[in-house]
Amino acid sequence: METINLITPHGGKLVNRVIPENKREQVITESKEMSQLKVNNEVIEDLYNIAHGVFSPLDGFMNEEDVLSIVKNDRLANDLPWTIPITFDITEDIAKGYKIGEDIAIINGEEETIAILHLEQIFDYDKKAVAKNSFQTLDLAHPGVEKVLGSNDKLFAGKIDLVNTIIKDFEQYTFYPTQTRELFKEKGWKTVVGFQTRNVPHLGHEYVQKTALTMVDGLFINPIIGKKKKDDFLDDVILGAYDVLINNYYRNDRSFMGILRTRMRYGGPKEAIFHSIMRKNFGCSHFIVGRDHAGVGNYYGPFDAHHIFEKFPDLEIQPICFRSFFKCEKCGGVVNDYTCPHEGTEHQKMISGRKIRSMIVDKQLDGLVEYMRPEVAQYLIEQNELFVK
Amino acid sequence: METINLITPHGGKLVNRVIPENKREQVITESKEMSQLKVNNEVIEDLYNIAHGVFSPLDGFMNEEDVLSIVKNDRLANDLPWTIPITFDITEDIAKGYKIGEDIAIINGEEETIAILHLEQIFDYDKKAVAKNSFQTLDLAHPGVEKVLGSNDKLFAGKIDLVNTIIKDFEQYTFYPTQTRELFKEKGWKTVVGFQTRNVPHLGHEYVQKTALTMVDGLFINPIIGKKKKDDFLDDVILGAYDVLINNYYRNDRSFMGILRTRMRYGGPKEAIFHSIMRKNFGCSHFIVGRDHAGVGNYYGPFDAHHIFEKFPDLEIQPICFRSFFKCEKCGGVVNDYTCPHEGTEHQKMISGRKIRSMIVDKQLDGLVEYMRPEVAQYLIEQNELFVK
Numbered sequence: 017m018e019t020i021n022l023i024t025p026h027g028g029k030l031v032n033r034v035i036p037e038n039k040r041e042q043v044i045t046e047s048k049e050m051s052q053l054k055v056n057n058e059v060i061e062d063l064y065n066i067a068h069g070v071f072s073p074l075d076g077f078m079n080e081e082d083v084l085s086i087v088k089n090d091r092l093a094n095d096l097p098w099t100i101p102i103t104f105d106i107t108e109d110i111a112k113g114y115k116i117g118e119d120i121a122i123i124n125g126e127e128e129t130i131a132i133l134h135l136e137q138i139f140d141y142d143k144k145a146v147a148k149n150s151f152q153t154l155d156l157a158h159p160g161v162e163k164v165l166g167s168n169d170k171l172f173a174g175k176i177d178l179v180n181t182i183i184k185d186f187e188q189y190t191f192y193p194t195q196t197r198e199l200f201k202e203k204g205w206k207t208v209v210g211f212q213t214r215n216v217p218h219l220g221h222e223y224v225q226k227t228a229l230t231m232v233d234g235l236f237i238n239p240i241i242g243k244k245k246k247d248d249f250l251d252d253v254i255l256g257a258y259d260v261l262i263n264n265y266y267r268n269d270r271s272f273m274g275i276l277r278t279r280m281r282y283g284g285p286k287e288a289i290f291h292s293i294m295r296k297n298f299g300c301s302h303f304i305v306g307r308d309h310a311g312v313g314n315y316y317g318p319f320d321a322h323h324i325f326e327k328f329p330d331l332e333i334q335p336i337c338f339r340s341f342f343k344c345e346k347c348g349g350v351v352n353d354y355t356c357p358h359e360g361t362e363h364q365k366m367i368s369g370r371k372i373r374s375m376i377v378d379k380q381l382d383g384l385v386e387y388m389r390p391e392v393a394q395y396l397i398e399q400n401e402l403f404v405k
Numbered sequence: 406m407e408t409i410n411l412i413t414p415h416g417g418k419l420v421n422r423v424i425p426e427n428k429r430e431q432v433i434t435e436s437k438e439m440s441q442l443k444v445n446n447e448v449i450e451d452l453y454n455i456a457h458g459v460f461s462p463l464d465g466f467m468n469e470e471d472v473l474s475i476v477k478n479d480r481l482a483n484d485l486p487w488t489i490p491i492t493f494d495i496t497e498d499i500a501k502g503y504k505i506g507e508d509i510a511i512i513n514g515e516e517e518t519i520a521i522l523h524l525e526q527i528f529d530y531d532k533k534a535v536a537k538n539s540f541q542t543l544d545l546a547h548p549g550v551e552k553v554l555g556s557n558d559k560l561f562a563g564k565i566d567l568v569n570t571i572i573k574d575f576e577q578y579t580f581y582p583t584q585t586r587e588l589f590k591e592k593g594w595k596t597v598v599g600f601q602t603r604n605v606p607h608l609g610h611e612y613v614q615k616t617a618l619t620m621v622d623g624l625f626i627n628p629i630i631g632k633k634k635k636d637d638f639l640d641d642v643i644l645g646a647y648d649v650l651i652n653n654y655y656r657n658d659r660s661f662m663g664i665l666r667t668r669m670r671y672g673g674p675k676e677a678i679f680h681s682i683m684r685k686n687f688g689c690s691h692f693i694v695g696r697d698h699a700g701v702g703n704y705y706g707p708f709d710a711h712h713i714f715e716k717f718p719d720l721e722i723q724p725i726c727f728r729s730f731f732k733c734e735k736c737g738g739v740v741n742d743y744t745c746p747h748e749g750t751e752h753q754k755m756i757s758g759r760k761i762r763s764m765i766v767d768k769q770l771d772g773l774v775e776y777m778r779p780e781v782a783q784y785l786i787e788q789n790e791l792f793v794k
Contacts, residue, residue: 226740226743226744227616227619229743229744230616230727230741230743230744231620231725233743265735265736265746266744266746267743267744267745267746268746270743270744336620338619346654347654348738349737349738351615352619354615354618354619354656354659355615355618355619355655355656355659356656357654357655357656357657
């Protein structure tokens with residue numbers, strides 16, 4: 017059988033900071049004697065992503081050198097591209113209870129030990145500089161800015177070791193990089209394009225995915241599951257709608273869906289790079305970058321997230337960039353701004369997410385099938401709960 | 406204005422072996438004193454392509470070292486990729502009339518001086534080895550094999566200088582690399598995909614071209630004009646059909662048609678590399694390689710012309726490879742074997758060139774519009790002469 021060499025993970029190899037099974041009981045016992053620190057779900061998601069290699073080459077929460085380097089160069093201190101700091105913020109009061117050099121047991125709300133943090137550094141950081149670099153604005157109306165400026169004053173840095181991976185939902189969609197890489201190889205894929213989404217699929221998404229798939233061996237549909245904005249679609253609605261689409265319109269030897277658990281930052285171009293690095297770790301050679309990728313409001317130009325890739329010739333994962341797409345009745349089907357000459361609304365019909373949302377809410381199946389596969393539209397109008405409250 | 410750097414020509418710079426205007430009269434006068442050699446149209450096409458840089462870095466007809474190197478390595482003696490020898494064959498009798506070192510005036514059927522050949526070498530060559538390397542068969546039923554094995558026994562090698570470029574037909578479609586590169590820059594294209602064709606365009610061709618165009622700045626439709634097989638479409642029918650398609654369905658700021666005058670070799674994978682090198686010289690960063698590209702009969706596997714590109718990592722122009730495409734009534738429109746799961750003839754309809762030909766001949770507009778734009782189909786059924794006789 018042919019040996020398949022997928023793209024090398026970011027930084028050279030997949031990080032694995034999961035405590036081996038045969039040492040796990042011992043570490044849990046030892047952790048009872050350590051200082052305890054209860055954290056929220058977002059920190060736990062970061063711990064999982066670090067330990068399971070999604071954030072390779074990170075082996076813990078970033079130290080001051082890396083944070084400063086990102087703010088200055090969009091690179092880690094070792095010069096590897098990295099645009100969004102992965103940090104662990106803590107109040108000054110809580111920070112006082114811990115000492116550099118100690119091992120801390122990180123626990124969840126149910127008092128379960130999740131990981132050990134080897135505390136290497138406690139440092140102050142310039143929130144404005146971080147927010148400005150990540151989001152290119154300090155407007156508090158930007159959800160990412162609000163979050164960074166509202167974060168705690170101290171950062172804990174240090175390597176982590178994961179004790180427990182507790183998956184409570186979407187288990188059948190949960191795959192980490194070692195698993196996706198194994199799956200891609202089993203399918204015989206050498207080149208894989210990753211698709212980031214936080215939306216239910218319309219004809220434009222299918223067009224983009226299948227156009228990109230035409231250039232590579234496989235398509236990895238990788239919805240982001242985690243904290244989103246109010247009125248974003250619910251995670252299970254997104255996954256359910258994709259299941260319907262894939263079962264009816266995709267080849268299972270050429271496409272695969274797994275989730276990525278991390279919060280959206282709405283960082284536009286900087287987040288596009290971060291998104292592509294995670295997909296590189298999952299084994300993707302290519303990554304689809306849309307119009308206003310990971311954007312919010314009007315903070316970014318529609319193609320900023322395309323152009324930023326020119327600054328990272330050493331990123332290795334290749335962006336496949338899409339501008340606008342729409343339906344054209346004269347061309348027939350979904351087209352894009354380079355391929356269709358029939359300007360004007362007589363032939364061209366925009367595929368508007370907002371319009372689709374309101375038709376779903378109003379259960380307008382006839383209108384929806386203009387922009388969605390009928391099976392997907394039917395599934396959506398049957399759902400009782402659709403949006404994040 | 407932004408400086409646009411198109412792909413570097415093959416070997417580093419465009420060859421220009423056209424005698425400058427201010428020296429032309431003098432060279433023509435001198436040529437009257439030289440030995441004369443009357444050649445056919447194919448040799449003249451080669452002379453134009455050498456002199457105008459289409460065959461860069463070739464500055465004349467190949468010598469023995471290059472021919473042997475191609476047969477052995479698919480590279481010129483200087484290691485640059487090159488798969489199809491560009492040679493000038495001559496009978497032994499005629500060859501006796503010329504001496505190495507002399508300048509020969511190359512004339513056409515109308516006794517016009519076309520070029521000066523600086524004869525550097527006269528050599529025998531192993532026709533079977535050349536044919537076998539180019540076509541991977543020695544079957545005389547293969548039109549390329551028949552041509553090589555039936556060629557004259559001696560080869561003339563030497564640099565050429567072009568005196569006259571006589572364009573008698575399709576002048577408005579005739580562009581050489583300096584011109585296409587200027588045009589691409591004027592349009593603001595940094596990346597351009599070249600499309601080779603010798604057929605009238607159906608929906609599958611449009612699908613392939615527009616899918617590739619989605620990934621780059623511009624599309625260069627580049628039909629091969631020149632000697633073809635009996636029953637191939639006539640050159641002016643191909644160009645006329647494309648004009649109709651482009652005028653109705655393509656953006657003129659994103660697409661451009663110019664011709665390439667050279668004969669088809671039907672060399673499959675080896676010709677795909679040769680085709681891509683010429684398009685690189687025209688300024689194309691990408692080149693569309695279809696199923697059984699430049700194939701004939703069943704001499705090549707359907708994807709041999711895709712795989713061969715892996716042997717030339719230094720080619721620089723990037724292939725965009727397409728497998729099979731067909732219409733799917735369930736997907737809607739043209740799809741491919743990676744994107745459509747609806748196997749079986751219930752939904753999938755092959756786009757058969759043979760079927761389209763017979764519908765054109767029978768003037769079946771209703772049937773044709775399933776596979777062609779109606780304007781193109783209408784144009785074709787209105788033509789009196791369609792095929793090479």
